[in-house]
Amino acid sequence: MHTETFGYMPSGEKVSVTALQTKDLRARVIGYGAALADLQFRHVDGWRRVVLGLKTLEDYRRHSPHFGATAGRYAGRIRDGRVKIGGQIHQLTRNTPDGHHVHGGTCGFGKRNWTLASCTETSATFALISPDGEEGYPGQLNARTTYRLARNCLEVELEATSSAATPVNLLHHSYFNLDGEGTIAGHRLRVDAERRAEVCAAGLPTGAFVPVDGAYDFRKFRCPDPAYAYDTSYLLNGETGTCRPVAELVSSSGDLRMEVWTNEPALHFYDGSKLSVPVSGLDDRLFHPRSGLCLEPTRMSDAPNMPGFPNTILSPGETYRQISRFVFAAS
Numbered sequence: 001m002h003t004e005t006f007g008y009m010p011s012g013e014k015v016s017v018t019a020l021q022t023k024d025l026r027a028r029v030i031g032y033g034a035a036l037a038d039l040q041f042r043h044v045d046g047w048r049r050v051v052l053g054l055k056t057l058e059d060y061r062r063h064s065p066h067f068g069a070t071a072g073r074y075a076g077r078i079r080d081g082r083v084k085i086g087g088q089i090h091q092l093t094r095n096t097p098d099g100h101h102v103h104g105g106t107c108g109f110g111k112r113n114w115t116l117a118s119c120t121e122t123s124a125t126f127a128l129i130s131p132d133g134e135e136g137y138p139g140q141l142n143a144r145t146t147y148r149l150a151r152n153c154l155e156v157e158l159e160a161t162s163s164a165a166t167p168v169n170l171l172h173h174s175y176f177n178l179d180g181e182g183t184i185a186g187h188r189l190r191v192d193a194e195r196r197a198e199v200c201a202a203g204l205p206t207g208a209f210v211p212v213d214g215a216y217d218f219r220k221f222r223c224p225d226p227a228y229a230y231d232t233s234y235l236l237n238g239e240t241g242t243c244r245p246v247a248e249l250v251s252s253s254g255d256l257r258m259e260v261w262t263n264e265p266a267l268h269f270y271d272g273s274k275l276s277v278p279v280s281g282l283d284d285r286l287f288h289p290r291s292g293l294c295l296e297p298t299r300m301s302d303a304p305n306m307p308g309f310p311n312t313i314l315s316p317g318e319t320y321r322q323i324s325r326f327v328f329a330a331s
Contacts, residue, residue, distance in 0.1 A: 002018070002019045003016055003017070003116065004016070005017070006030050006031070006057050007056060008057070009057075015113050017029070017030045017037065018124045020123065020147065021121065021122070022151055023042065024152040024328070025039065025041055025042070025152060025154060026040050026042075026047070026149075028053075029124050029126075029147050031114050032069075032111075032114075033064075033069030033110040033111060034069065034070040034109070034114040034126035034128070035060070035064075035069040035110070036147065036154075036156075037053045037067075037068055038053045038282060041330075044330055048178075048180045049180050050178055050258070051067075051068060051292070052176075052281060052282075052285075054279065055279075055280070059279050063278060063279055065277070066110045068172075068173065068174045068175075069111075069172075070110060070158065070170060070171070070173070071103045071104060071108060071110045071171040071172075072103075072143065072160075072168070072170040073105075073109060073130055073135065073141055073168060073170075074092075074104055074169045074304075074312070075104070075298060076102070076103070076169060076298065077100050077101065077102050077203060077301045077302055078102075078302050079204050080094065081136065082305070085138065085166070085167075090137070090138055091136050092105060092135055092136035092137065093136055098202055100202065100204065105135030109128060109130070109143065110173065114126035115128070122150065123147060124147050125145070125146040126145045126146075127143070127144050128144075128145075129142055130142075130143065132163065132164065137167070138165065139163045139165065140162065140164075141160055141163075141168065142162075143158070144158070144159045145157070152327060152329060153325055153326065154325070154326045154328075155323065155324070155326075156172045156323075156324045156326075158171075158172065158320070158321070158322040159320060159322075160314060160319070160320040161320070162315070162318075165314070165315045165316070166313070167313055168312060168320045169298060169299045170320070170322060171296050172296060172297070172324055174294065175291070175293065175294055176249065176258065176293055176295065177291060178249060178251035178258060179251050179252050179253070179256075181283075183288075183289075183290040184224070185223065185224075185252070186223060186252030187224070187249055187251060187252055188222060188249070189221065189223070189248070189249050189293075189295075190218055190220060190248045190249075191236075191246065191267060192236060192237045192238065192245070192246050193234035193236050193237060194219070194237065195210060196209065196212055196232050196233060197209060197233040197234075197235065197300055205300060205301055205309070207306045207309070212234070216228075216230075218269075221250065228271075229271065229274070230269050230270060231269075231270045232269055233268045233269075233298065234267045234268075235265065236262075236267055240263065240264065240265040242263055243262060245259055246297070247259070247260040247267055249295065250331075255330060255331060256329070257330075257331050258326055259329075260297070260326060261326075262297035263297075264299060264322055265300075266297070266298050266300055267295060267296065268296040269293070269294070269296075270296070272289060272292050272294070274289065275287050275289050276288065297322060297324045299312050
């Protein structure tokens with residue numbers, strides 16, 4: 001474990017960067033967004049970088065599309081930024097061009113500087129206090145993001161408690177590329193899901209779940225169809241609350257696999273089709289559409305307004321807890 005200064009916020013607040021390592025994995029995590037800034041797997045041909053990342057804090061602040069960040073207080077979209085809790089309507093920040101709320105608002109958790117609360121050689125925990133009324137949310141939320149390395153596994157634990165009933169959906173937002181270069185066009189994906197959330201033209205759920213079919217059917221390994229722009233949530237098989245394997249990704253050549261485990265009810269798949277970052281990242285790479293993809297354990301967008309969706313209201317005395325594991329293996 002080694003912690004140093006990654007940079008400074010405009011307020012002068014220091015942003016930390018911490019290095020973690022096991023025999024097969026090494027990572028760097030930063031306080032800004034409680035983000036995974038780098039992850040490498042020890043392959044037979046040497047260390048291979050498997051996530052997209054940027055070089056400087058300034059690049060993250062100005063240009064990052066949530067690379068590796070913890071999104072919240074509510075990741076995903078909420079229609080019109082309106083949430084009704086206990087008969088009271090709460091107006092959240094409307095931070096999309098079409099007037100909706102996304103990823104926690106103008107200064108959501110992915111844009112905040114989290115405090116490094118503790119760390120070891122293989123783990124780091126970040127803490128954040130979101131005050132009552134921030135971005136329109138009720139209740140003070142105490143959130144924690146923990147990264148743990150164990151041999152060939154990265155575990156991400158997201159936790160929160162609140163002083164008042166509030167919508168919560170935290171999400172780990174890494175962009176993966178198992179080739180370490182190029183695009184994800186040749187990657188093969190499998191997702192253990194029979195249904196996905198139907199969305200309207202604005203990208204908001206209609207409240208219905210539709211069968212996976214055609215280009216959206218990843219029950220067997222296949223490459224994403226380049227004619228589609230994937231940005232969809234799959235309703236996962238298996239028991240919610242139990243950490244189980246839900247998806248698997250294979251590199252273009254088939255020499256590296258990543259298995260995704262989670263206790264969440266859904267997995268959001270985004271193929272990076274809108275990626276466009278004007279500065280070079282790690283390895284001096286330029287990130288263009290489909291330079292990486294996201295596999296994000298989550299709950300559903302706009303769930304507070306959808307009675308048929310899994311509950312996302314966190315009440316006082318309860319603890320929100322998401323576990324996600326990303327397990328790597330050479331093949």
